[in-house]
């Protein structure tokens with residue numbers, strides 16, 4: 001590997017938005033580290049990036065649901081002597097259904113992946129990023145801007161990511177490190193199947209933007225150092241509008257928009 005290359009770690013790079021983010025990093029000359037649990041899919045992605053862009057790509061299997069998964073991933077990167085110039089905390093998943101019916105173990109695993117892993121990886125890689133004046137992109141969601149009945153825990157995890165990212169961006173002003181809270185709306189990916197979301201009015205019968213389109217926009221926003229980025233004018237408008245409506249109204253509107261049909 002050429003040591004003068006900038007290195008980016010992308011979590012959740014085996015599918016959807018993370019795979020497309022990896023494509024953007026590779027296309028722009030980064031050495032990419034692809035992390036997730038599905039090693040075969042990561043290897044396929046790495047092979048494609050090598051052949052399409054002559055990119056340098058490393059696959060590191062990681063299960064971020066486990067308590068020590070994020071720390072192990074950091075240790076694996078350090079063992080290879082790699083220093084990050086970019087960190088994409090993208091791995092995540094949701095679960096659709098009424099809270100009283102949802103599986104607690106699934107929700108705790110979601111909190112581990114969507115929140116704890118983001119904090120742990122950011123903490124452990126911050127020395128790298130400070131030394132390289134690097135970039136952090138945390139995949140939140142439009143779910144971050146309001147509470148979400150039928151996905152109560154998921155929406156709360158994404159509010160956490162948004163709040164954490166904005167606070168960190170402010171703390172890091174003047175260091176050269178930028179933090180972008182990337183907030184896509186519903187996007188075609190493996191997310192809907194995994195979350196059992198296909199019966200929700202939020203996505204049923206709707207044509208969703210592709211993960212490629214969404215990730216390309218997110219990558220650009222990260223390179224510009226945008227603090228919060230919501231791709232798509234309609235998503236942006238929805239994210240803004242909740243600031244002016246009473247929260248009791250907002251939560252009912254989200255409930256109606258997300259209802260099972």
Ligand SMILES: NC(=O)c1ccc[n+]([C@@H]2O[C@H](COP(=O)([O-])OP(=O)(O)OC[C@H]3O[C@@H](n4cnc5c(N)ncnc54)[C@H](OP(=O)(O)O)[C@@H]3O)[C@@H](O)[C@H]2O)c1
Nearest residue numbers: 012014016017036037038064065092141186187189190191
């Ligand atoms: N699609 C949407 O509508 C949408 C909208 C807004 C935000 N988002 C957010 O976008 C991010 C990417 O999701 P996506 O839409 O691209 O869905 P996706 O296609 O299902 O991809 C999710 C990625 O996260 C990884 N992941 C899940 N659990 C993991 C674990 N325990 N350890 C390591 N990696 C894990 C998956 O890899 P493995 O299964 O191989 O481990 C996969 O690479 C998530 O944070 C999601 O919340 C999605």
